[in-house]
Amino acid sequence: MSWLTNFVLPKIRAVVTKKEVPENLWQKCPNCGQMLFRRDLEANLNVCANCGNHLRMDAEQRMALLFDEGRSTAIELPKAIADPLKFRDLKRYSDRLKEAQARVGGRDAMVVAHGTIGGLPAVLACFDFAFMGGSMGIAVGEALLAAARLAVLQEAALVVVPASGGARMQEGILSLMQMPRTTLAVEMVKEAGLPYIVLLTDPTTGGVSASFAMLGDITLAEPGAVIGFAGARVIEETIREKLPEGFQRAEYLLEHGMVDAVVPRKELKETLARIIRLLMSPAPATGLVLAAAGKGRAAAGGKTAP
Amino acid sequence: MRHFLEFEKPLAELEGKIEELRHLADGGDLNIADEVSRLETKVDRLLRQTYAKLSPWQKVQLARHPDRPHGGDYIAGLITEFTPLAGDRGFAEDRAIVGGLGRFRGRAVVVLAHEKGADTEARVRHNFGMAKPEGYRKAIRLMHLAARFGLPVVSFVDTAGAYPGIEAEERGQAEAIARAIEACLQLDVPLIATVIGEGGSGGAIAMAAGNSVLMLENAIYSVISPEGCASILWRSSGNAQDAAEALKLTAQDLLKLGVIDRIIAEPLGGAHRDKDAAVTATGDAIEAALKPLLALDGPALRKQRREKFLAMGTKGL
DSSP, X not given: OOHIIIIXXXXXXXXXXXXXXXXXXXXXXXXXXXXXXXXXXXXXXXXXTTTOOBOOOOHHHHHHHHSGGGOEEEOOOOOOOSXXXXXXXXXXXXXXXXXXXXXXXXXXXXXXXXXXXXXXXXXXXXXXXXXXXXXXXXXXXXXXXXXXXXXXXXXXXXXEEOOBOSBOGGGHHHHHTHHHHHHXXXXXXXXTTOOEEXXXXXXXXXXXXXXXXXXXXXXEEOTTOBBOSSOHHHHHHHHOSXXXXXXXXXXXXXXXXXXXXXXXXXXXXXXXXXXXXXXXXXXXXXXXXXXXXXXXXXXXXXXXXX | OOOOOGGGHHHHHHHHHHHHHHHHHHHSOOOOHHHHHHHHHHHHHHXXXXXXXOXXXXXXXXXXXXXXXXXXXXXXXXXXXXXXXXXXXXXXOOTTEEEEEEEETXXXXXXXXEOOOSSHHHHHHTGGGOOOHHHHHHHHHHHHHHHXXXXXXXXXXXXXXXXXSHHHHHTTHHHHHHHHHHHHHHOSSOEEEEEEEEEEHHHHHTTTOOSEEEEETTOEEESSOHHHHIIIXXXXXXXXXXXXXXXXXXXXXXXXXXXXXXXXXXXTTOGGGOHHHHHHXXXXXXXXXXXXXXXXXXXXXXXXXXXXXXXXXXXXX
């Protein structure tokens, strides 16, 4: 606008705002309290070297971890209507949304990319928990639908990685309607005969867990992840009892038959690749590979099926 | 005993007076006809005034009104030859959702209804209309039955939400709801869902992803209860009224948002003031919604449902 706002103000801001200190050099493990050197932590896939706690990963780290050679192409997602209810609590939702979007370059809580996993085409849809608790509103519903359509188009597996507290309250009933809408996205992939794989990460609760996240052909979970429908606090207030140890953790769900496997992060890429290959490439490979596999089994002391 | 909500109190007083006068008149040969008719006009005017401008919070209270007709009232009033069918075949029978076969205006249908219960004993028996996984799994089982015999499904939604408890989580509450939504969407018979009272979040949509979604005039349908929303976003459940406003959970707002297809008018003063009229009006609306759907085959019904839900959320208020 003027010399004052264009020139002087930024300079003042530059002086006043703190310099980017490398404050992120260390991070405390929220489970055991150990101080972890960030570079080591990242090298260890955000798993605490001391207690094995799986710390959260952002969508970009997830993509780098799961795709072959860490290479993928993110797709542009459809623009969703912003703030359909003109929602306002202590703050305007439109302002909350703008702030959150400004931090991540304008996107919402889901990132979608395609590439290969185990040499086969795959589309990955990842939640970003840092974006308003990974909550699901219209934008997330649209993103998942886009991911499903892309998977169908590319004859690719669809892998979804939820990390979400549930529906985005500020979009009211329209956030609830993302439950049937995302269920339809899953249906598209299944109808096309393609694998739909869910990797439940910390946390997966509410409307997200009660829709597409629980409809996987295969459902994997990360160790220690909180997965459930109702929040622990709501349950405690309803039943006025202490919740059992490990309640709603991935291992608890495994125990109760709700997930196929709990997979440590280190084994995730290999497990996912193997599952996708088994589902999408069922025919035996060349004789040479088969023989080698047979030898491997024999060497491991396994019996060969008749 | 009749219950009166806070904003119904002035009405209750006037109606009390009329009662008293009638009682007096019974004793002697006092001519009170004029006075009664004057008071009745007043009641009528007050009802019209109050109900013409109900706030969202007042609607929340009406939707939860203990005297409001519940699932069982709709079944009793609209379904003949009702044959309840119990159990999920996996774990238990869940009385929070009543289901079965019957005839709706002559045509055989499968009915699913949340039941909140009318008195304390019934409320406990029906777990206040809050279903556990076995309730949703029973609903899925009955939807499959409907599809197998080409019977339309008629559902009545009235729940504060799915039950939040240890055993519900243990048995996969989230998975049960997800599968129920999936079952609704995959049905190749018509599914008409009517929100008769409270449409509480996941517990409601599990039975409401239908070809046609109807809603009573004073019913509510929301992603979270106003109290829950207030305690999270306002950090105080005392702001429930503000949350009720912000959530846009009334039938009138939902129709504008394209989430429901039709509003069913309630008798003056709310469904609880004339249950029979409310039930009959609901039956008429269901019949009207069902008629065009009966002409569609399975794939066309699925397509209609799919397109309807995919189109949601493209317009705001």
